Amino acid sequence: MKKIFYSILLVSAVSLSAQGKKFFKSGEVQLQNPVEKINLRYANDLPFVQVNINGKSYNFLFDTGAPTVISTAVYTELGLEKKHKGKVKDSQKNKQEQIFTILPEMIVDKAIFKDVGVVVMDFSVSELSCFKIDGILGANQMAKLFWKINYAENSLEASKDLARFNPADYDIVIPFSPRPQKTPVVETDLQGEKIDLTFDTGFSGRLKIADNAYNAQKALKSVEVYGTNSVGAYGAGKPAPGYIFRTASLSLGNKNFSNEIIATGNASLIGNDFFKNFIFILDWSGNKIYMKRIRNEPAKLESFGFGYRFIDARPTVAFVFREENFPLKVGDSIISINDINLDGLDKDGACHYFLNRVENGKNAINLKIKRDGKEMQVKLEKKEFLGIGV
Incomplete structure (x- = not known):
């Protein structure tokens, strides 16, 4: 499990009226061939597709965990008409009222979608702007076809x-x-408890369950953590205690998975760090997901024991493992990593290092941090946590 920090992105429409539920059934799709090959770019543990609207190309996230969404910029460019407003909740349980509208046409390679119901959102919030997302090709749109993903x-x-x-x-x-x-x-049996997991291609992590579903006595091993380990459409949640743990068994459909590693948090999700080991088919007609393993990578947790966010372009420790005498604290400002200066970055520079982490591929790092006005030097080595037999 290489991906503890960040988890990106969940947008779930909630508080839907009868009108809202009907809204997500709208639209139709035309294909030119029996099977259409769709452009896919899997980067930073997220899947993206290029879509064409009114002759212009846009970058959309391919996200089963969300309805179809367009940015406020695209909504304005197209001069679309507001159909109604409704509450939308992100992965941190933050809610905002958003515009719902109908997109007359979206072309994805040779697949032509017409009159799709979409939510209008601002993607300039926090680090999400670094992905330069113009929208989300969401579940209500996907449900009109069968999809095969690798x-x-x-x-x-x-x-x-x-x-x-x-x-x-x-x-x-x-x-x-x-x-x-x-x-x-999807439903899983975890530690003898039934838990509903959102099957979420917009979630870059592996497995997460809500805090109240965690049972310490049934975990094989666990690490206590503190901070914010994910960001949603409206920003990050508040720092909170949590756990990362290894479980003996986890069932999904007709398959039992052993020795999985799971984090606790605000929502229960299964995401791309799990999906990347499979080819999978999405079938909304029969409400089934078909999966076939293509590589066998055991769940593994290697970490320097912390994660950081770029808050107003400044790298800030946002997540730590609660180890005795661990030198970093949530809120520490990072000045440099391995002598690469991260202080005083502009927005483009912050995005570069958000997407291309200095510590990636390193086994040891030297940090210069600032806490309460004082600068400190810290050296950290990558460790494996929750190892089998360790």
């Missing part, structure tokens, strides 16, 4: 005929229940 090969295919993807060749079958905006929710 992150390892940047492969995404769409069809109106499930048989084209030979689902009988996939040994893992996971039923799901769709939310009103069509987001798939």
